[in-house]
Amino acid sequence: MIIGPYINAACIIVGGLIGAYLGGRIPERLRNNLTLLFGLCSMAMGVVMLARVASMPAMVFALLIGTIIGEILSVEHLINRLSSQAKKGVEHLFPQPKNSPSQEEFLQKFVGLMVLFSFSGTGIFGAMHEGLVGDSSILIIKSSLDFFTAIIFATTLGLSVCTICLPQMGLQLILAYLAIIILPLITPEMKADFGGVGGAIMIATGLRICNIKQFSVANMLPALFLAMPISALWLSLITK
Template identity: 65%
Template sequence: MIIGPYINALAIVSGALIGALLGGRIPERLQINLTLIFGLCSLCMGIVMVAKVANMPAMILAVLLGAILGEIILLENGINKLASSAKGIVEKLFAHGGNRLSHEEFLSKFVAIMILFSFSGTGIFGAINEGMTGDISILIVKSFLDFFTAIIFATSLGYAVASIFIPQTLLQLLLAYSAVSIIPFVSPEMRADFAAVGGVLMIAAGFRICNIQLFRVANMLPALLLVMPISHYWTVFF
């Protein structure tokens, strides 16, 4: 039974409600420090996942080819456009977020967090991983992070942040149930290499959250689709 996406959705909704109620009463220094901690947690998770790799060459090749493919098709730009298309709905439901932000500031931040919550490497990897292995730990950790992130963003964006659970949950459920169908064809080595590539994406996301290096993490997402076939054939021929 797939439960991770629902837990993640509950975390976002509850965090958004708490943040909207708190308003501007969260100190700025706490918001900044929490963001850095989020990045650190992502880095730690990534290191643990990479350590599980079974075929290092297969993992590296998948990351390289996936990143190249993502850059060629401009995947991150496409995701940005998809999130921006939600502006019309947001404008009708939450015209100015009910707070201090200007109209354009509100929409800009809303699109940014929609991408952060719904299209992060951690969420996509976590959903696929749960579908294949039944392990919800990645989505549980993401839920912890999303809960506090939603609180911080909702202090300025208001209750609109809660609505982001809809696209995120739909995407995670689609990925998780799709992954269930490939379980009979996945070996332990393929799962290990898949987890390792997910770890690489988490590390890249951690660097980005901490503003150390702004990796285009969304452009690296194709690596998650390539790694298992590459891992399989690497094991067969080498």
């Protein structure tokens, strides 16, 4: 029975509710410092995943081609529109925090947070791992981190944070139920290269959360779907 995605979604919802309720009660210095810490943790996890890459050329090609496709399709623009609609819908139902950010700042943080929750290597691998062997421990660990992250971000982004559970749970459920088909076809090298692409995206996400560099993170997401095929192609070329 698949339970990890549901636990992860529940933690995001509960954390979002608590953070929205606390709002300005959490000191601004603590909110800012913890936000920077979450960005640092994202970059640290990304570096670890990136260090395990098997074929650097395959990873770079996947990032380049995937980002070009994302830019052409304007993935981030689409997510921004959906995020704006989510924000408006929540604002009609619930009052927003007094320290609610501007629309531009909201979209920057919301998109980065959605990538961190929904498309991190931990979540993707955790969902695939649970689908294959029935072990939800990886997603449970991720859920505990997401819980505290949701609390902090919801103090400024409000209840909109809770809506991130929808793409997060949807993606994890799809991966978990398809894992039995996908994982037997994956070599350790393909998995490592996939993790490397995810690590690079997580580093970009951390830089964005820390307001160091505003990468168009969402436009990089198609690279995740190209990582394993390009890795397999590269391995087949160099082994001939």
